[in-house]
Amino acid sequence: MDEHNQTDDLGPDPVNDLSKFSPTLRAVNDSMLEGLGQLADYFGYNKAMGKMYGALLLSPEPMSLDDLMAHLDVSKASVSMNMRMLENMGMVREAWVRGDRRKYYEAESDLWTILTNVLGSRELRDVNQALNVLESNISDLRESAAAMSADEQKLALFYIERIDRMKDFFRFAKLVLTSILERDKKINITDVKRIDIE
Numbered sequence: 001m002d003e004h005n006q007t008d009d010l011g012p013d014p015v016n017d018l019s020k021f022s023p024t025l026r027a028v029n030d031s032m033l034e035g036l037g038q039l040a041d042y043f044g045y046n047k048a049m050g051k052m053y054g055a056l057l058l059s060p061e062p063m064s065l066d067d068l069m070a071h072l073d074v075s076k077a078s079v080s081m082n083m084r085m086l087e088n089m090g091m092v093r094e095a096w097v098r099g100d101r102r103k104y105y106e107a108e109s110d111l112w113t114i115l116t117n118v119l120g121s122r123e124l125r126d127v128n129q130a131l132n133v134l135e136s137n138i139s140d141l142r143e144s145a146a147a148m149s150a151d152e153q154k155l156a157l158f159y160i161e162r163i164d165r166m167k168d169f170f171r172f173a174k175l176v177l178t179s180i181l182e183r184d185k186k187i188n189i190t191d192v193k194r195i196d197i198e
Helices: 023-042 047-057 065-072 076-088 111-147 150-184 189-193
Strands: 002-004 092-097 104-107
Touching: 023 047, 047 065, 047 076, 047 092, 047 104, 065 076, 076 092, 076 104, 111 150
Parallel strands: 002 092
Antiparallel strands: 092 104
């Protein structure tokens, strides 16, 4: 857990009092929160979770649950639930603030770390689950084939052929995800930044 000191000489409170900052800073903050909310929604998470990550990412100081409630105008239940999800995905971590007993959080700013956490915890799990279902279906069809009529056996073979194709796809997806997770350990982010993409 990281330690932070609360100081009063930082000017306007960067957590809750954006009204004291320039219109450009406020507009960029709003735009980022909205964009990350939409991105979270696109990937099947709720918008509040994306906005919470955005608020923490753009805050120079750790934020408490109360700070996030006030900043985003969301309920404590929503903040608590989404914070647990963000922690489980490795997108935020708890930060200790001297002189305050409340829990504070800060964003993981290393997006490569987040990518590998999400791929490892969710996508790879989903691919493995899909493979298990497909293999179970093929096994059920083969075990039941002897009791089927000739027409049913023909249809069962057709099912098996189609399911096998899907299984090949998910095996390939698993290989790709595993390769990404392994390669990430060797990627130097400064080298990636030098790549000119046009």
